[in-house]
Amino acid sequence: MSAQLASNAIMFDIRTAKRSIGIAPTQTTVTSIDDGVEAMEMMGARMTFDRDAEIFGESEAADFVYRVVSGAVRTYKLLSDGRRQIGDFHLAGDLFGLEAGAEHRLSAEAICKTEVMVFRRANLFSLAARTPAVGRALWAETARELERAQTHLMLLGRKSACERVASFLSALGEREPKASEIALPMSRQDMADYLGLTIETVSRTFTQLQSDGVISLSGCRRVHVKNRGALARLSA
Amino acid sequence: MSAQLASNAIMFDIRTAKRSIGIAPTQTTVTSIDDGVEAMEMMGARMTFDRDAEIFGESEAADFVYRVVSGAVRTYKLLSDGRRQIGDFHLAGDLFGLEAGAEHRLSAEAICKTEVMVFRRANLFSLAARTPAVGRALWAETARELERAQTHLMLLGRKSACERVASFLSALGEREPKASEIALPMSRQDMADYLGLTIETVSRTFTQLQSDGVISLSGCRRVHVKNRGALARLSA
DNA sequence: CGTATCGTTGAAATATATCAATCGCAGTGG
DNA sequence: CCACTGCGATTGATATATTTCAACGATACG
Numbered sequence: 001m002s003a004q005l006a007s008n009a010i011m012f013d014i015r016t017a018k019r020s021i022g023i024a025p026t027q028t029t030v031t032s033i034d035d036g037v038e039a040m041e042m043m044g045a046r047m048t049f050d051r052d053a054e055i056f057g058e059s060e061a062a063d064f065v066y067r068v069v070s071g072a073v074r075t076y077k078l079l080s081d082g083r084r085q086i087g088d089f090h091l092a093g094d095l096f097g098l099e100a101g102a103e104h105r106l107s108a109e110a111i112c113k114t115e116v117m118v119f120r121r122a123n124l125f126s127l128a129a130r131t132p133a134v135g136r137a138l139w140a141e142t143a144r145e146l147e148r149a150q151t152h153l154m155l156l157g158r159k160s161a162c163e164r165v166a167s168f169l170s171a172l173g174e175r176e177p178k179a180s181e182i183a184l185p186m187s188r189q190d191m192a193d194y195l196g197l198t199i200e201t202v203s204r205t206f207t208q209l210q211s212d213g214v215i216s217l218s219g220c221r222r223v224h225v226k227n228r229g230a231l232a233r234l235s236a
Numbered sequence: 237m238s239a240q241l242a243s244n245a246i247m248f249d250i251r252t253a254k255r256s257i258g259i260a261p262t263q264t265t266v267t268s269i270d271d272g273v274e275a276m277e278m279m280g281a282r283m284t285f286d287r288d289a290e291i292f293g294e295s296e297a298a299d300f301v302y303r304v305v306s307g308a309v310r311t312y313k314l315l316s317d318g319r320r321q322i323g324d325f326h327l328a329g330d331l332f333g334l335e336a337g338a339e340h341r342l343s344a345e346a347i348c349k350t351e352v353m354v355f356r357r358a359n360l361f362s363l364a365a366r367t368p369a370v371g372r373a374l375w376a377e378t379a380r381e382l383e384r385a386q387t388h389l390m391l392l393g394r395k396s397a398c399e400r401v402a403s404f405l406s407a408l409g410e411r412e413p414k415a416s417e418i419a420l421p422m423s424r425q426d427m428a429d430y431l432g433l434t435i436e437t438v439s440r441t442f443t444q445l446q447s448d449g450v451i452s453l454s455g456c457r458r459v460h461v462k463n464r465g466a467l468a469r470l471s472a
Numbered sequence: 473c474g475t476a477t478c479g480t481t482g483a484a485a486t487a488t489a490t491c492a493a494t495c496g497c498a499g500t501g502g
Numbered sequence: 503c504c505a506c507t508g509c510g511a512t513t514g515a516t517a518t519a520t521t522t523c524a525a526c527g528a529t530a531c532g
Binding site: 087101105128135136138140149152156194 | 335376
Binding site for chain 4: 187188189199200202203204206207220
């Protein structure tokens with residue numbers, strides 16, 4: 001694994017630790033020394049992965065849960081002949097690799113140099129067993145993933161190439177509602193494998209959206225959304 | 237809602253009630269009178285829905301969880317112009333309509349005359365708050381749904397029409413590993429909207445699989461799998 | 473037994489894929 | 503600093519899988 005284990009995190013406040021795995025800190029309070037110990041165990045180690053480095057593989061033991069600190073991650077499945085379907089992209093702040101079962105059901109790779117925090121699943125589980133709020137937060141996270149997958153199903157099953165690209169850009173744009181400039185950490189191939197298209201079709205669609213005045217490209221990894229409304233309408 | 241509320245269930249054993257919502261009965265035991273009361277509340281009312289009757293709609297309050305007793309259910313999303321993507325089919329024994337959040341994110345309809353058991357979500361939640369095993373079972377159920385969705389994404393994004401139909405039949409066939417006869421409760425349109433195809437393509441693929449000797453059709457709702465291996469191979 | 477709905481088949485249209493060539497930028501070494 | 507190199511992106515021409523449009527057939531239902 002082409003990753004380097006960085007120094008352990010230095011935070012000590014349990015609320016910070018819990019926020020760092022996506023659990024609202026107001027929902028739990030420090031009530032005992034055990035919780036303090038738990039907090040230390042919960043705090044993730046930081047790791048960095050190079051571009052295209054594997055973070056975990058499909059059907060590997062899911063002993064860790066990850067949170068993107070910086071960079072971007074793709075999760076995907078492969079068919080035996082190499083066809084790839086990307087399930088989701090995970091950007092800064094996103095959790096990934098959380099499984100209810102013992103094994104990962106998708107593989108995960110860093111899209112670019114990526115820093116993540118790593119949490120022991122066993123610690124989350126034991127914490128959840130004692131703190132109902134934590135258990136519910138884990139469930140809610142899986143439910144969020146499911147919701148995204150269901151939206152993705154609609155995109156793949158029933159939308160045209162143009163609608164897929166527009167939906168994708170719209171969704172990315174909504175992560176920064178103020179900014180109209182979208183940075184694309186992923187390649188055209190990654191987008192194609194996420195959208196169920198080929199690179200050529202993705203590329204052609206970008207240039208068409210550009211000539212229609214909906215977006216403008218400044219280098220292939222930087223999109224300026226000139227007409228957010230049009231993009232939303234094209235998303236169907 | 238074209239459904240009739242049947243007489244309340246008559247079971248009283250809490251283990252039966254818990255098994256009926258998909259929680260391994262061995263993991264919990266009756267320890268108090270409260271549990272007994274809980275069991276009564278848990279036990280679902282039986283309801284029947286006519287063909288094409290709506291069970292719940294997208295973004296409706298998710299106050300109930302359902303289990304198919306007999307018949308079949310489709311869950312789906314619609315685009316504003318009427319395009320439909322079916323998320324999943326639920327057959328006898330399957331749970332559906334379970335949400336971590338307050339609202340349903342898909343609509344559900346009976347495919348044929350269908351009997352379901354209905355459970356109050358609030359009861360499940362309060363039980364889960366006290367019984368970690370129940371909470372984990374709910375999470376596991378959502379995780380199962382997510383896993384199915386991820387497989388479905390692969391199908392829609394990267395498989396050919398023939399591979400989609402073969403995958404679909406294979407998966408249905410695996411529900412009855414012994415029997416080689418598959419009953420299709422759903423129409424060609426339902427299959428098309430599940431597989432991201434048109435009815436014509438589904439129909440043509442069926443006839444092609446038949447002329448290739450992989451399946452044989454006895455009436456359009458009954459498929460005899462003549463060559464399970466070939467079907468699996470065609471599923472990619 | 474008639475009628476409506478669903479499924480099948482055919483022919484033509486089209487969106488997207490495939491194959492192939494060129495472009496352009498980022499990194500590298502002279 | 504500039505040319506060289508290589509990979510990713512774009513563009514073009516062509517192929518093709520699937521859709522669309524249309525007619526016909528079968529099946530279930532009243």
